[in-house]
Amino acid sequence: MTTSPSALDALLSTLRTEEGVAKAHIDEGWMQGRTAYGGISSAVALAGTMALHPSETPLRYAQISFVGPVGGDCIVETRVLRQSKSSLFIDAGVSSDQGFGTAAVFAFSGDRKSHLDHDRLSMPDAPAPETLAPVPDHHARPSFVRHFDMRPTSGPRFGWKSDVGEYLTWVRFVEEPVCHPAVALLAMGDALPPAAMALFREFGPISSMNWTVNMLTGTPTTDDGWWLLSAKTAYARHGLSVQDMMLWNRAGEPVLSGSQAIAIYA
Numbered sequence: 402m403t404t405s406p407s408a409l410d411a412l413l414s415t416l417r418t419e420e421g422v423a424k425a426h427i428d429e430g431w432m433q434g435r436t437a438y439g440g441i442s443s444a445v446a447l448a449g450t451m452a453l454h455p456s457e458t459p460l461r462y463a464q465i466s467f468v469g470p471v472g473g474d475c476i477v478e479t480r481v482l483r484q485s486k487s488s489l490f491i492d493a494g495v496s497s498d499q500g501f502g503t504a505a506v507f508a509f510s511g512d513r514k515s516h517l518d519h520d521r522l523s524m525p526d527a528p529a530p531e532t533l534a535p536v537p538d539h540h541a542r543p544s545f546v547r548h549f550d551m552r553p554t555s556g557p558r559f560g561w562k563s564d565v566g567e568y569l570t571w572v573r574f575v576e577e578p579v580c581h582p583a584v585a586l587l588a589m590g591d592a593l594p595p596a597a598m599a600l601f602r603e604f605g606p607i608s609s610m611n612w613t614v615n616m617l618t619g620t621p622t623t624d625d626g627w628w629l630l631s632a633k634t635a636y637a638r639h640g641l642s643v644q645d646m647m648l649w650n651r652a653g654e655p656v657l658s659g660s661q662a663i664a665i666y667a
Contacts, residue, residue, distance in 0.1 A: 407576035408548050409588055412441070413448055423449030423477040427497075433543035435499075436470035439609045440591035441545065442503040444584045446493045449477030450507055451581065454491055459619030460583040461488075462508035465612045471495055471502025482506070487513070512619060522617075522647065522655035527554045530571035530627050549592050550575050554629075566596045566634035566644075573626035582621045586657060589628065590614065590648055595663040596632040597642035605667020614659045621657070623650035632661075640665050 406414060408430060415426040425448070431441040443465050475497045482490040488510040495503040533552035536542075552571040572592055578585050595607050628651075634644040642665055648657040 407578040409578040438545035444588035458509040463614040524649040524653040596634040597637040
């Protein structure tokens with residue numbers, strides 16, 4: 402019996418390397434308006450980088466800038482910035498027929514011996530995802546959201562008129578991918594709406610400007626495909642919001658931390 406590939410694996414199956422670049426096709430199912438969802442352009446940048454520079458060393462850090470719209474046939478161009486005994490830094494850019502779209506710097510590094518063992522990134526109390534209702538489908542939802550099963554734990558169900566700029570939501574892929582786990586986490590880790598949208602009194606466009614990602618483990622795993630995602634803003638003013646982001650696995654272990662700046666047109 403054969404199983405059809407997940408939507409993410411199907412996209413990644415279009416990835417080819419030739420003449421020092423990687424090429425892939427981001428289809429309409431991953432779009433949000435006129436550009437691809439930021440998580441998928443980040444995942445394509447990472448997948449292209451890993452195809453062009455294969456290494457067993459895990460991803461530890463990513464700094465991603467969403468420069469312009471990207472989608473359709475894409476080209477990933479890379480440049481090795483530095484390679485040492487312990488780390489590899491690679492610059493990657495994703496372009497399409499709309500021009501340059503996504504800029505990224507990826508750092509790969511293994512575990513090191515250290516006397517420090519400190520963790521205060523405890524997962525907040527949250528009901529099990531099986532006890533929560535999924536976000537219902539809606540004509541206003543971007544296309545890419547349909548690739549994810551989202552179960553909000555509290556607060557607005559991606560609506561507005563809240564006094565707290567925060568989302569805490571269990572998320573998993575509707576179709577679990579078999580691709581590299583770091584690529585899958587980048588494709589998922591930006592799936593929540595910007596936390597400032599929970600404060601909206603009136604709707605308006607938003608645009609992610611950047612995304613900083615810290616991978617807290619080189620071997621991310623979870624049970625039943627579920628990850629708990631948090632997005633929280635403490636500042637939204639002058640059309641700019643900055644937010645902190647976290648991702649835990651089902652066992653409550655911190656897997657990814659990050660931050661993001663968002664342009665707000667409301």
